[in-house]
Amino acid sequence: xxxxxxxxxxxxxxxxxxxxxxxxxxxxxxxxxxxxxxxxxxxxxxxxxxxxxxxxxxxxxxxxxxxxxxxxxxxxxxxxxxxxxxxxxxxxxxxxxxxxxxxxxxxxxxxxxxxxxxxxxxxxxxxxxxxxxxxxxxxxxxxxxxxxxxxxxxxxxxxxxxxxxxxxxxxxxxxxxxxxxxxxxxxxxxxxxxxxxxxxxxxxxxxxxxxxxxxxxxxxxxxxxxxxxxxxxxxxxxxxxxxxxxxxxxxx
Amino acid sequence: xxxxxxxxxxxxxxxxxxxxxxxxxxxxxxxxxxxxxxxxxxxxxxxxxxxxxxxxxxxxxxxxxxxxxxxxxxxxxxxxxxxxxxxxxxxxxxxxxxxxxxxxxxxxxxxxxxxxxxxxxxxxxxxxxxxxxxxxxxxxxxxxxxxxxxxxxxxxxxxxxxxxxxxxxxxxxxxxxxxxxxxxxxxxxxxxxxxxxxxxxxxxxxxxxxxxxxxxxxxxxxxxxxxxxxxxxxxxxxxxxxxxxxxxxxxx
DNA sequence: CGACTACATTGATTCACATCAAGGTCGGGA
DNA sequence: TCCCGACCTTGATGTGAATCAATGTAGTCG
Numbered sequence: 001x002x003x004x005x006x007x008x009x010x011x012x013x014x015x016x017x018x019x020x021x022x023x024x025x026x027x028x029x030x031x032x033x034x035x036x037x038x039x040x041x042x043x044x045x046x047x048x049x050x051x052x053x054x055x056x057x058x059x060x061x062x063x064x065x066x067x068x069x070x071x072x073x074x075x076x077x078x079x080x081x082x083x084x085x086x087x088x089x090x091x092x093x094x095x096x097x098x099x100x101x102x103x104x105x106x107x108x109x110x111x112x113x114x115x116x117x118x119x120x121x122x123x124x125x126x127x128x129x130x131x132x133x134x135x136x137x138x139x140x141x142x143x144x145x146x147x148x149x150x151x152x153x154x155x156x157x158x159x160x161x162x163x164x165x166x167x168x169x170x171x172x173x174x175x176x177x178x179x180x181x182x183x184x185x186x187x188x189x190x191x192x193x194x195x196x197x198x199x200x201x202x203x204x205x206x207x208x209x210x211x212x213x214x215x216x217x218x219x220x221x222x223x224x225x226x227x228x229x230x231x232x233x234x235x236x237x238x239x240x241x242x243x244x245x246x247x248x249x250x251x252x
Numbered sequence: 253x254x255x256x257x258x259x260x261x262x263x264x265x266x267x268x269x270x271x272x273x274x275x276x277x278x279x280x281x282x283x284x285x286x287x288x289x290x291x292x293x294x295x296x297x298x299x300x301x302x303x304x305x306x307x308x309x310x311x312x313x314x315x316x317x318x319x320x321x322x323x324x325x326x327x328x329x330x331x332x333x334x335x336x337x338x339x340x341x342x343x344x345x346x347x348x349x350x351x352x353x354x355x356x357x358x359x360x361x362x363x364x365x366x367x368x369x370x371x372x373x374x375x376x377x378x379x380x381x382x383x384x385x386x387x388x389x390x391x392x393x394x395x396x397x398x399x400x401x402x403x404x405x406x407x408x409x410x411x412x413x414x415x416x417x418x419x420x421x422x423x424x425x426x427x428x429x430x431x432x433x434x435x436x437x438x439x440x441x442x443x444x445x446x447x448x449x450x451x452x453x454x455x456x457x458x459x460x461x462x463x464x465x466x467x468x469x470x471x472x473x474x475x476x477x478x479x480x481x482x483x484x485x486x487x488x489x490x491x492x493x494x495x496x497x498x499x500x501x502x503x504x
Numbered sequence: 505c506g507a508c509t510a511c512a513t514t515g516a517t518t519c520a521c522a523t524c525a526a527g528g529t530c531g532g533g534a
Numbered sequence: 535t536c537c538c539g540a541c542c543t544t545g546a547t548g549t550g551a552a553t554c555a556a557t558g559t560a561g562t563c564g
Contacts, residue, residue, distance in 0.1 A: 085416060088502055093416040107412065109405035115412065135398065139391045146387065152404040153361035159411035160359065160367065164337060164345040166418040167462030171551065202512060210419030215551060217513050233512080233560075250340055423521070454542065464522060469543050485530075485542075 024048055033101030033188060034075050035147060043141055050133035053077075057120040063104075065117045070108030072128045076100050079124025080199035083107075083116045084207075094208040096158075097121075097200060099185045106152050121199040166210045169250065174209040175219040176248035179229070183238060194238040223247070276300055285353030285440060286327050287399060295393055302385035305329075309372040315356075317369045322360030324380045328352050331376025332451035335359075335368045336459075346460040348410075349373075349452060351437045358404050373451045413502075418462045421502065426461040427471040428500035431481065435490060446490040475499070 025031055025048050026041065035047070052072075056079070057063060063074060066085060081098045095116055098104045108114040109131065138145035165174055187193035198205075206216045223229040228244050230237040238244055277283055277300050278293065287299070304324075308331070309315060315326060318338060333350045347368055350356045360366040361383070390397035417426055439445035450457075458468045475481040480496050482489040490496055 085412060087416060087420060091420055093412075093419055095412045095415060106405055107408045110402045110409055115409040135394065135401070139394060139397060142387065142391060145391060145397070149387070149400075149404070150362045152401070152408065153358055155408050156359045156404065156411060157362055157367040159408060159415060160337060160345075160347045163347060163411060163414055163418060164339060166415060167345055167459075168339060168343055201510090207419075212552060213512075214514085214553085218551090221513075453540090465542075466523085466544085467521060470521095473543075 025051065028077070030075075030077065030101035030189070034103065043144070046137060046141070047144070050130060050137060051075075052128040052130070054126065054128060057081075057124045057126060059120055059122050061120050063118040063120065063126060064108075064114045066114055068108075068114045070105070070112045070114055070131065072130045073103055073105040073108075073134070074118075075103050075127040075129065077125040077127055080121045081118050081124055082121055082200060082204055082208075083118045085116045092207060094204055097182075097204075097208070099182075100189060102185075103151055106155055121204075165250070171209075171211050171215050171219050172222070172247055173249050174211065175205070175216060176223070176244050177250050178205065178209060179236065179238070180244060180248050194241065196236055198234040198236055277303065280329070282327075282329065282353035282441070286355065295396070298389060298393070299396070302382060302389060304380040304382070306378065306380060309333075309376045309378060311372055311374050313372050315370040315372070315378060316360075316366045318366055320360075320366045322357070322364050322366055322383065324382045325355055325357040325360075325386070326370075327355050327379040327381065329377040329379055332373045333370050333376055334373055334452060334456055334460075335370045337368045344459060346456055349434075349456075349460070351434075352441060354437075355403055358407055373456075417502065423461075423463050423467050423471055424474070424499055425501050426463065427457070427468060428475070428496050429502050430457065430461060431488065431490070432496060432500050446493065448488055450486040450488055
């Protein structure tokens with residue numbers, strides 16, 4: 001059990017902030033990822049009205065913790081977060097990484113309490129979407145209801161991909177798949193698909209993929225030796241994308 | 253690639269059936285599991301009107317296949333199904349078992365195509381719930397919309413449990429957890445929590461848990477030797493529930 | 505600046521589960 | 535009834551990743 005020193009006194013509570021961040025859904029660079037809706041502009045305004053933007057999360061600060069009352073889902077505007085669960089015997093399982101444009105917190109709906117914790121891997125700006133407002137709006141806007149069902153369904157299929165990865169694939173394949181996944185998530189934001197910085201530690205990668213740090217490190221070394229990847233601490237450059245895909249041995 | 257000989261010519265298409273099965277949601281023994289809604293009786297009638305009951309699925313018959321157009325979600329009325337994905341290199345990954353009262357097919361929403369296949373492990377009766385009707389009804393009935401969001405969220409949290417199990421737990425713990433999960437699902441239906449028949453093969457269990465048949469078999473033998481379980485092929489009797497829980501080492 | 509701490513790499517050894525191999529058991533069909 | 539094929543169990547051996555151990559590197563704070 002670590003104590004999160006970096007966390008400020010008010011903890012994970014997001015205070016609606018008076019100063020504007022000059023962002024709204026209409027002009028947000030990420031809206032094609034976050035809400036790829038054929039929304040009418042007045043529909044966007046309705047959504048806009050319920051979304052709360054708040055002061056950024058610092059590195060290691062929690063957005064919410066396992067067991068917290070579920071109030072909202074969250075969209076990442078900048079930075080990266082990890083979601084994780086703590087098992088009964090105190091071990092940690094990273095269940096996902098969330099990049100800009102992605103939505104997290106949906107696992108809290110079923111029990112009205114968050115089933116996992118979410119903390120910032122680096123400074124992160126977040127859009128908070130109060131769930132009851134979202135529900136009401138969904139009833140009025142079929143396309144929004146549909147979109148949200150799809151988002152949750154996507155979370156399910158992605159979890160199933162991870163289940164398959166953990167159950168059927170070797171260490172090499174797992175790490176390669178994660179690199180490809182991160183690469184495509186950068187590409188989706190019009191950033192380089194072949195050169196990027198990993199926001200998470202080797203421990204987090206290993207934890208997510210069901211491997212130890214040492215194994216992750218060895219896989220990176222191996223990939224480097226094979227001229228598939230160039231690894232400089234957290235800086236990654238993909239040198240041989242087809243080679244990486246072959247190593248991953250999965251569609252992902 | 254197996255050919256499913258048991259499958260009848262019309263494949264997975266469910267034909268609405270003229271003869272009544274004397275079942276409706278109002279009197280269904282499973283409705284506390286399937287739709288634990290404080291539904292007004294006229295609300296139940298509205299739901300009733302969109303649900304289609306059809307002729308039972310025979311063992312090994314598919315309810316839907318990976319890639320099929322997504323039209324409906326399904327509730328199991330009797331029997332058991334398994335859901336599975338086929339990986340690029342032809343391996344199979346079992347992603348879940350579905351018992352009476354449980355809902356499957358929600359992974360198809362995100363892409364309008366089923367992300368996995370579902371086949372009957374034994375003769376099974378199914379309620380089909382056309383999704384577009386469900387969506388429309390959800391807009392009108394906030395409690396139904398909420399319920400469906402919760403169902404999907406539960407699927408997410410359960411998948412995350414499995415991810416943790418695969419990533420962090422030993423063969424013994426995995427098998428013990430599955431036995432406890434099945435036990436509690438029987439208990440929920442007011443059936444014996446300590447004596448039941450496994451509807452799935454050892455291969456399916458191993459596949460679901462990321463283990464080989466041999467390992468599953470050995471774990472059962474070990475549990476039997478420890479007087480935790482009595483195993484007679486597919487008949488299971490839990491002799492020492494606390495012992496089994498201790499072996500599982502997880503809350504699930 | 506230098507020292508402390510968290511993070512990352514690399515090597516040696518161990519171990520849990522996979523793989524390979526051989527029988528055993530059950531259930532359905534001729 | 536007996537036979538066949540699918541399913542299950544058990545044993546012997548192999549191996550990929552965990553564990554243990556040591557060293558290297560980067561970022562941080564007094």
